[in-house]
Amino acid sequence: MLKPAKNQGTSVKQPHALSQWIKDHGLLLVNVGLFAVFFGGMVLSGAANYSEEQQTHGGSPVGVLEYLTTGHFVEAVFENWESEFLQMAMYVVLTVFLFQKGSSESKPMGKKAPQDEDPRDAKQTAKTPWPVRRGGWILKVYEHSLSGLLALLFLASFTMHAIGGTAAYNEEQLSHGLAEVSTWEYMASSQFWFESFQNWQSEFLAVAVLVGASVYLRERGSPESKPVAEPHYETGA
Known part of the structure; x- marks a missing residue:
């Protein structure tokens, strides 16, 4: 009779701490990395474009660092950030109250979702977030901290868009021999609101497409999609 093999003392190799950390934060890290790449591309191409415009009007080209101080750069950055944070803030708040039957982007209909549970009734442990254990205000x-943060980021971006846009607008005014305007006057102009609305409309169109398309279309493995075999009328995760 064959004897059972003795335990050779081998053990499963544990993943390196750094590798595990990267795996645990992969989605955030990749998005931050893509942001850095595209932001860098925007700065370089924006500086080149701005310099070309300056030379067209008889001015001198600017370096990348100098470009970062221009209204052209500030307006371009925060005009876009403003619309992104508005979209996310509104989406977080709207999904509290509104539903879309069959969409993976909606809470389930006809029953309570875990997100609706009152944290005051939850069983508390050492892992319970400190604010929940603390209670009160x-x-x-x-x-409501998620929507609050996004709303603050929107307001900050909206303000910086107005400030940077005013600087860029006044630069254009001076190049044509016209008077400068204040930030409030710029915010009352059609140009400021055109810059805002042209971005806001695209953000909400993208959300509407995602909400509606997730009823009938799938992406296997993505938490933004329902399971591939799940019926169209099933709502939420």
Whole structure:
């Protein structure tokens, strides 16, 4: 009779701490990396474009660092950030109250979702977030902190768009021998609102397409999609 093999003392190799950390934060890291790449591309191409415009009007080209201080750069950055944060803030808030039957982007219909549970009734452990354990006004702020942060980022971006846009607008005014305007006057102009609305409309169109398309279309493996074999009328995760 064959004897069972002895345990040779081998052990499963544990993943390196750094590798595990990267795996745990892969989605965030890749998005931050893509942001850095595209932001760098925007800075370089924006500086080149701005320099070309300057030379066309008899001015001198500018370096990349100098370009970062121009209204052209500030307006271009925050005009886009403004629309992104508005979209996300509105989406977070709207999905609290509104539903879309069959969409993976909606909470389930006809039953309570885990997100609706009152944290005051939850069983607390050492892993429970500190604001929940603390309670009171701190918990009140914490349970709306996601939409609050996005709203603050929108307002900050909206303000910087106005400031940078005013600087860029006044530069254009001076090049044509016209008077400068204040930030409030610029914000009352059709140009400021055109810059805002042209971005806002595209953001909400993209959300509408995602919400509607996720009823009938699938992406296997993505949490933004329902399971491939799930019926169209099933709503939420």
